[in-house]
Amino acid sequence: SQTIHQWPATLVQPVGSPLSLECTVEGTSNPNLYWYRQAAGRGLQLLFYSVGIGQISSEVPQNLSASRPQDRQFILSSKKLLLSDSGFYLCAWSGTPQGGYTFGSGTRLTVV
Amino acid sequence: AQSVTQLGSHVSVSEGALVLLRCNYSSSVPPYLFWYVQYPNQGLQLLLKYTTGATLVKGINGFEAEFKKSETSFHLTKPSAHMSDAAEYFCAVSGANNLFFGTGTRLTVIP
Numbered sequence: 001s002q003t004i005h006q007w008p009a010t011l012v013q014p015v016g017s018p019l020s021l022e023c024t025v026e027g028t029s030n031p032n033l034y035w036y037r038q039a040a041g042r043g044l045q046l047l048f049y050s051v052g053i054g055q056i057s058s059e060v061p062q063n064l065s066a067s068r069p070q071d072r073q074f075i076l077s078s079k080k081l082l083l084s085d086s087g088f089y090l091c092a093w094s095g096t097p098q099g100g101y102t103f104g105s106g107t108r109l110t111v112v
Numbered sequence: 113a114q115s116v117t118q119l120g121s122h123v124s125v126s127e128g129a130l131v132l133l134r135c136n137y138s139s140s141v142p143p144y145l146f147w148y149v150q151y152p153n154q155g156l157q158l159l160l161k162y163t164t165g166a167t168l169v170k171g172i173n174g175f176e177a178e179f180k181k182s183e184t185s186f187h188l189t190k191p192s193a194h195m196s197d198a199a200e201y202f203c204a205v206s207g208a209n210n211l212f213f214g215t216g217t218r219l220t221v222i223p
Contacts, residue, residue, distance in 0.1 A: 043202075097206040100144070108153060
């Protein structure tokens with residue numbers, strides 16, 4: 001069966017520090033991968049998605065970036081965090097359009 | 113283009129009462145529709161989905177939803193609310209490479 005792992009679960013980082021969040025999927029190949037963010041009391045904001053290794057589409061211009069170095073690995077990064085980067089970050093994968101998404105358990109990022 | 117509108121950002125029901133969460137969609141192609149539930153500080157969990165076939169779909173935890181093409185709706189219902197149903201619920205419609213989510217409805221269950 002397919003599983004998705006996302007870590008860390010919580011993170012407190014100072015303003016201006018770098019960020020690296022990792023997401024891996026097991027039990028499937030060539031998944032579509034997604035990074036979402038939820039700010040407090042807000043809905044889901046799609047940040048990046050990837051349909052293959054090295055293929056990244058950005059939905060929102062910001063100081064975040066994403067990379068897909070391996071088929072089942074998706075990394076969200078920042079060189080310098082801003083206070084506004086605080087939020088709940090979710091990774092997800094999908095296979096077919098009718099299958100929907102499977103989400104990771106999320107990372108709560110607090111920038112102080 | 114695909115989009116979803118969830119009517120009511122907050123819904124409160126008494127324990128044991130009917131739960132009705134509304135979702136209307138817009139899609140240029142036959143849609144695949146989904147409902148997800150999110151508990152605090154957790155990821156989203158798939159409740160149910162409509163792809164093809166029977167328009168009344170049943171999901172986990174006693175929830176069900178009916179696809180009504182004429183009304184472009186996919187409302188989520190549960191006959192009797194339980195305290196454990198308190199959560200945020202998201203409706204979504206499938207696009208070519210991603211899902212389009214509604215803004216969510218927070219369900220409160222009053223004891």
